[in-house]
Amino acid sequence: MGNISWWKWLGVALIIYTFTAGMLVPLQHGIVEVTPRSARTGEQVTVELTGYNCNYDQQSESLKAWLKLDEEKTLGASSIEVLGPRRLAIGFDLPAYLPVDRRVQDFSLILESKEDGTAILPTALLVTQDSIDPEKGIALWVNTAVNDLTVSTGMTFPFRPIIYETIRNTYFHVALWLSMMLLFIAAVVYSVRYVRNPMPKWDSKARAFTSVGLFFGILGLVTGMVWAKYTWGQAWSNDVKQITTAIALLVYLAYFILRSAFEDPEQRGRISAVYNIFAFALLIPLIYVIPRMVDSLHPGAGGNPAFGSEDLDSTMRMIFYPAIIGWALIGAWIANLQYRMDAVREEWIERLD
Amino acid sequence: MQIFNEIAVLLGKEIKLEWRNKYAISGILLYVGATIFIVYMAFIEMEPVTWIILFWIIMLFASINAVVKSFVQESRSRQLYYYTLVNPTALLTAKIVYNTLLLLLIGFLTWGGLSLFVGNAVVNTRPFLLAIGLGSLGFAVTFTFISAISAKTDNSASLMAILSFPLVIPILVTLVNLSKNAIEPLASEGVQSDINLLIAIDLIVVGMSLLLYPYLWRD
Incomplete structure (x- = not known):
């Protein structure tokens, strides 16, 4: 065991941490669905709610619910009846007029629970007004301030509609893709070193890092397709992000075909290093610029915000950043084994000659 | 500056060589003409968007055929002779300039040919002229550099397609x-962000190929 370097242990520890924490930490309390989604003014509406990661029947008296119009105007629930551990019936007395000059107004639903924390469903209820009179609406509005919200203290991941539990894929899909970039950068660095000083070990390292990077790229694409199956509806939807990824993988497959075309190791090393540097330079516009300019479903493309600022909370960061480092270290270990094998093979060929 | 003289002489040589045997240029002309005629017979009438896409597909294949010969056509001993005389960067620059001019010619011929048979879909000339100019440069540099790589192998034509597409x-x-x-x-x-992106990509490929070619040529 003595000859395993510290960074390999670190990589294994980080990957074990990624798998255990990434898979075991529960999601926050959330609202999966409410019925009905629409109501009219002046009526008494009872909304049936299905929650997630909650236990309503243990804490029926501490539950509170509000319909939120904007930062100042919220409407408290008139009654809350527990139907089951995950199901509630919440009654609201809607006023005859709303304090807005719109025909249809959307309300968010806030559900507060002492044990499970607060859950919010945006655009939960659409209320249609029969006649519009904001002044009467303001006069009729009975404001119930939202207070005593419980911030859940345990380790949880954010609850996001559509994504739900697949949010854990961040530690695999996104982290694998970023560590693939690190491996490709390492390969380019070794290619540059080979071009400047043609020693066989630089070429061997460049090849090893490129092959592991390609493998991680394929894993990143596959985990992305699994995610797309659950969130976009199908694994492959010809999204620009998927197409540019496939092209990037073709560029690197071509690298290995180019290598196999040469007999002479010096020529193979030099020309494949030159191609590797040239290809990497063109990869940047391909996978980082073009997807941002075309319509896409992927976060961080087609004007969509990148997955990060809002969705990646501090708990997720605690696993996401170690995951990137862990995957990169594991990749470096695989590459390390590959180029050491190369060295051993060279040595034996020399000895046998 | 010596390097500019070298580029000018090499460029003159490329053009003179082309002018004397007229093999490549007439082959490309026939290639473009035949492709346009096939496209015309297949479509007769086409949507403007289809016109644009077909224009660039014809352009892509004509370019790769025009450029692939730049390094393959010359024998190793003649290339060795060049390298004893001139700077490798000058050699690559001359080939890039020559191929850019050739691709510009192919671009305008394809535009003219498509307009003649199918009709001209271009209403707004300025972005299209910019696209032909920047596209010719980008294609010429990428294909010239990749043809320099693939010329080192035995199976250069298929490797050229695998590497460059x-x-x-x-x-x-x-x-x-x-x-x-x-x-x-x-x-x-x-439109402006597309133009900026194209200029950026062209600069990347020009810079990278001029930087890397000196390591590529020697055998």
């Missing part, structure tokens, strides 16, 4: 997006 896709996608502005009377908002 994935690499030119960023240029091709941006060109198609930019050219789509040419079929509308008014250019859209995104």
Whole structure:
């Protein structure tokens, strides 16, 4: 065991941490669905709610619910009846007029629970007004301030509609893709070193890092397709992000075909290093610029915000950043084994000659 | 400056060589003409968007055929002779300039040919001229550099396609997006960002190939 370097242990520890924490930490309390989604003014509406990661029947008296119009105007629930551990019936007395000059107004639903924390469903209820009179609406509005919200203290991941539990894929899909970039950068660095000083070990390292990077790229694409199956509806939807990824993988497959075309190791090393540097330079516009300019479903493309600022909370960061480092270290270990094998093979060929 | 003299002499040599045997240029002309005629017979009438896409596909294949010969055609001993005389960067620059001019010619011929048979879909000339100019440069540099790589192998023609098609896709996608502005009377908002992206990619490929060629040529 003595000859395993510290960074390999670190990589294994980080990957074990990624798998255990990434898979075991529960999601926050959330609202999966409410019925009905629409109501009219002046009526008494009872909304049936299905929650997630909650236990309503243990804490029926501490539950509170509000319909939120904007930062100042919220409407408290008139009654809350527990139907089951995950199901509630919440009654609201809607006023005859709303304090807005719109025909249809959307309300968010806030559900507060002492044990499970607060859950919010945006655009939960659409209320249609029969006649519009904001002044009467303001006069009729009975404001119930939202207070005593419980911030859940345990380790949880954010609850996001559509994504739900697949949010854990961040530690695999996104982290694998970023560590693939690190491996490709390492390969380019070794290619540059080979071009400047043609020693066989630089070429061997460049090849090893490129092959592991390609493998991680394929894993990143596959985990992305699994995610797309659950969130976009199908694994492959010809999204620009998927197409540019496939092209990037073709560029690197071509690298290995180019290598196999040469007999002479010096020529193979030099020309494949030159191609590797040239290809990497063109990869940047391909996978980082073009997807941002075309319509896409992927976060961080087609004007969509990148997955990060809002969705990646501090708990997720605690696993996401170690995951990137862990995957990169594991990749470096695989590459390390590959180029050491190369060295051993060279040595034996020399000895046998 | 000696390097500019070398480039000028080498460029003159390329053009003179082309002019004397006229083999490549007439082959390309026939290639473009035949492709346009096939496209015309297959479609007769086409949507402007289809016109743009077909234009760039014809351009792509004609370019790769025109450029692939730049390094393959010359024997190793003659290349060795060049390298004893001139700077490798000058040699590559001369080939890039020559191929850019050749691709510009192919671009305008394809445009003219398509207009003659199918009709001209281009309403807004400025973005289309820019696309042909920037596209010719990007294609010429990428294909010239990749042909220099693939000329080192025995199976250069198929390797040329494998190596260069994935690499030119960023240029091709941006060109198609930019050219789509040419079929509308008014250019859209995104036209400037497409032009900037194309200029950036062209600069990347020019810079990288001039930087890397000195390591590539010696055998």
